Amino acid sequence: MLPERLLIGQPIRSLQTMLREISFVYTDLPRLIPDGVFEEETRRAVVSFQQLFNLPATGTVDNDTWDAVVVVYRQTLKVTSRPGPCAVYPANTYTVEPGDSTIHMYVIQSMFKSLSHVLDGIRVPVVDGRHTGVSVENALWLQRRGGLEETGIFDMRTWDLLARLYCTYITRNPKVH
Structure with a gap:
């Protein structure tokens, strides 16, 4: 006792x-x-x-x-318990320029694809690892909405915006499947 x-x-x-x-x-x-x-x-x-x-x-x-x-x-x-977090973005100084091909774009494009179902203005990208076409348009859309310089370059600040939107609208929303 x-x-x-x-x-x-x-x-x-x-x-x-x-x-x-x-x-x-x-x-x-x-x-x-x-x-x-x-x-x-x-x-x-x-x-x-x-x-x-x-x-x-x-x-x-x-x-x-x-x-x-x-x-x-x-x-x-x-x-x-929830699964542990996974650090996806490689480093604070890492960037993906329009036209680049990188394995990290698969994750970015998949997140944009999920968000395209719940947010107007995000287009459904092809998940192919290339930062071209719709992927660049989505990066520009995100930068515009987040008050960042519209470069189409995927940098840490752009990644942070994408990750926060994904957590808000996909991860933390039990109604989205």
């Missing part, structure tokens, strides 16, 4: 955070808002967890309960 002096603070917030994450997989558990205070809602979540995992349903967090929460939390993260 947690001592009385620990009923407020980071250990409680950690417990609540783990129980909250677990509740995304085990939906019978109450979904807590971690606030660092062990009150009735947290006690109910602990009792539910203990019942679900065949522990004595006391509502107190002894070593066995804490250890079980940690184990289930780590298992849950394997299901609920």
Whole structure:
């Protein structure tokens, strides 16, 4: 059991955070808002967890309960964690000039292709690794909308705009498939 002096603070917030994450997989558990205070809602979540995992349903967090929460939390993260980010753009000084062919354009063109379904003004590019035609037009469109100099050159600032649009309209939008 947690001592009385620990009923407020980071250990409680950690417990609540783990129980909250677990509740995304085990939906019978109450979904807590971690606030660092062990009150009735947290006690109910602990009792539910203990019942679900065949522990004595006391509502107190002894070593066995804490250890079980940690184990289930780590298992849950394997299901609920988002994939790690991938650094796609090679370097701050890297550029792709109109007419260049590079493997990095495949990613850029694919992102533009996805965005063309949700944003007016972006044309559907051919994904061929060449920065020509529609790819250059899309870079110019992006630079114009972002207040950048319209060069058609894909540089770090243009990449940043594309990445932010992609995250906003594609990655973070569950309605887009």
